[in-house]
Amino acid sequence: MAAFMRHGVYKTGQLISPKTVLTSSYATKAEKRKGLDRKVGPKIDSRAQSLAAKGFLRAQKEYIPPPDVHSRLESIFKSVVNQTADETKLDEINQRFKVLAACANDFGHCIPNSLLHTVETLGDVRKFYNTPIDVRTPLDRMRTMDLPENLHIPILCLMVKQHLMKVLQ
Incomplete structure (x- = not known):
């Protein structure tokens, strides 16, 4: 082990210690001449601690659909799109934005970015706003x-x- 450590230090410029798993790198002669110094990258432990502190659930607000959700969606669809059929496609980006922004303002709950690609019709919008979100573990x-x-x-x-x-x- 000692011979391996000596050869590891002289040949690779890395110090391998049996006490730690992490390797330390020394700057080469060219890097020293240029004034560069190797920086230690982020450790995986800090990312694991961050994940442990946040938990496995994403931060979301709880949403319980109001009892008049159907009538409120109908009025939004009529005012923005002039149609209320579930099969109506939201192809134009401005129209889509206006519908989703009006729904977000009215309900106080917006569609997350991770689900925007699934919303293509008025039926998809209706389905999202009729679905309750439970944030309990x-x-x-x-x-x-x-x-x-x-x-x-x-x-x-x-x-x-x-x-x-x-x-x-």
Whole structure:
């Protein structure tokens, strides 16, 4: 191992330490003459910590369709497109923008960028605004479900673990 480390340092300009997995690079003679120094790139650990802090769910606002969603959509479609049929295509970009902007202003809920490519007709817009969005985690949803009597989920244990993880950070 020691011979490998010596040859690794002299031949490649990299220091391989058995204590760490990361490699450190030294600047070559040409880089030293130019005044360049090698920078250490971002570590994967910071990205993992960021993902752990955010959780696996995307940040979305909860949306519950109002009871008069059908009539409100009909009035928006008539005022902007002059049609209310579900098969009506939104081919023109200005027309599409006006419909989606009017819906977003009226409902306070806009279509996310990741779903814009799926909205091609007025029926697609109607389907989106009739669909509720639940932002609870699957574990939170299970807490309120009617589960069989023989199924037990230790929710308290998971809550304590999450609290400890926040305290330790």
